[in-house]
Amino acid sequence: MTAYPKVSINMAMTLDGKVSRPDGKWYGLSSRNDKKRMDEIRSRADVLILGKNSILNDDPVIHLRYVENEEDPRPVILLRSGTLPEDKKVFRFSKQPPLIFCLNENYSVVRANLCSVAEIILLPGDDLNPADVLKILSEMGYHEILLEGGPSLNDSFFRLDLISRIYVTIVPFIIGKKDLPSITGDRKEYPDFDHKKWDLVSSETSENEVFLIYHRVE
Numbered sequence: 001m002t003a004y005p006k007v008s009i010n011m012a013m014t015l016d017g018k019v020s021r022p023d024g025k026w027y028g029l030s031s032r033n034d035k036k037r038m039d040e041i042r043s044r045a046d047v048l049i050l051g052k053n054s055i056l057n058d059d060p061v062i063h064l065r066y067v068e069n070e071e072d073p074r075p076v077i078l079l080r081s082g083t084l085p086e087d088k089k090v091f092r093f094s095k096q097p098p099l100i101f102c103l104n105e106n107y108s109v110v111r112a113n114l115c116s117v118a119e120i121i122l123l124p125g126d127d128l129n130p131a132d133v134l135k136i137l138s139e140m141g142y143h144e145i146l147l148e149g150g151p152s153l154n155d156s157f158f159r160l161d162l163i164s165r166i167y168v169t170i171v172p173f174i175i176g177k178k179d180l181p182s183i184t185g186d187r188k189e190y191p192d193f194d195h196k197k198w199d200l201v202s203s204e205t206s207e208n209e210v211f212l213i214y215h216r217v218e
């Protein structure tokens, strides 16, 4: 059996379980304290996997700002189709060049615009299987993996039961709009979801936010 690296996810959600605003972006709803904790969590990871839409919509800052003397985790991006603009912060400010996994279908377009700012790995087949990605990351010596969404990318890892730890911050807002995504999910539920248990290993409050850590029960 392949020993996959440990994967944690880190997400912030509103009191009504939403992880993006009605405009499809996430900004302004979590505190400076949450951002500091995010950096602490990131500083313990070897790599940080980011979703394509999250980069397009939010253009997140990747380098650590609130934790000093720590190495930044290496950004990893999964692209099944098309590419990304090279002016995104992940390409401009990362201390280590991002690692991109892509497929035959989009290899030439990804190479054409990102080969000077990222390392590109072509995977065989017609889908990017998270288990294959984790196997390669492990072979490259990366063992602590942090996945920061969005929900579609999280779903592909949850669906294969590859997540062992969840960091979730609950922020004090209620958006109310139906059909906004939660931390994960697609059209179908996870098989046996009610038999897969999660242990609450830490629960802290700071001002109006709650910081939870859950571990997957083996």
Ligand SMILES: NC(=O)c1ccc[n+]([C@@H]2O[C@H](COP(=O)([O-])OP(=O)(O)OC[C@H]3O[C@@H](n4cnc5c(N)ncnc54)[C@H](OP(=O)(O)O)[C@@H]3O)[C@@H](O)[C@H]2O)c1
Binding pocket: 010, 011, 012, 013, 018, 019, 020, 021, 024, 025, 026, 050, 051, 052, 053, 054, 055, 057, 058, 078, 079, 080, 081, 082, 128, 129, 130, 148, 149, 150, 151, 152, 153, 154, 156, 181
């Ligand atoms: N609250 C939070 O903590 C938080 C954190 C992060 C993001 N967000 C929110 O989440 C929103 C985006 O979420 P999203 O679900 O739309 O997109 P996403 O998860 O950021 O990106 C999904 C895209 O990644 C590509 N992809 C490549 N391999 C994949 C795989 N194996 N499984 C799934 N996707 C794969 C696909 O695009 P291609 O098929 O074109 O390659 C897919 O459409 C953001 O706009 C942001 O506001 C919130």
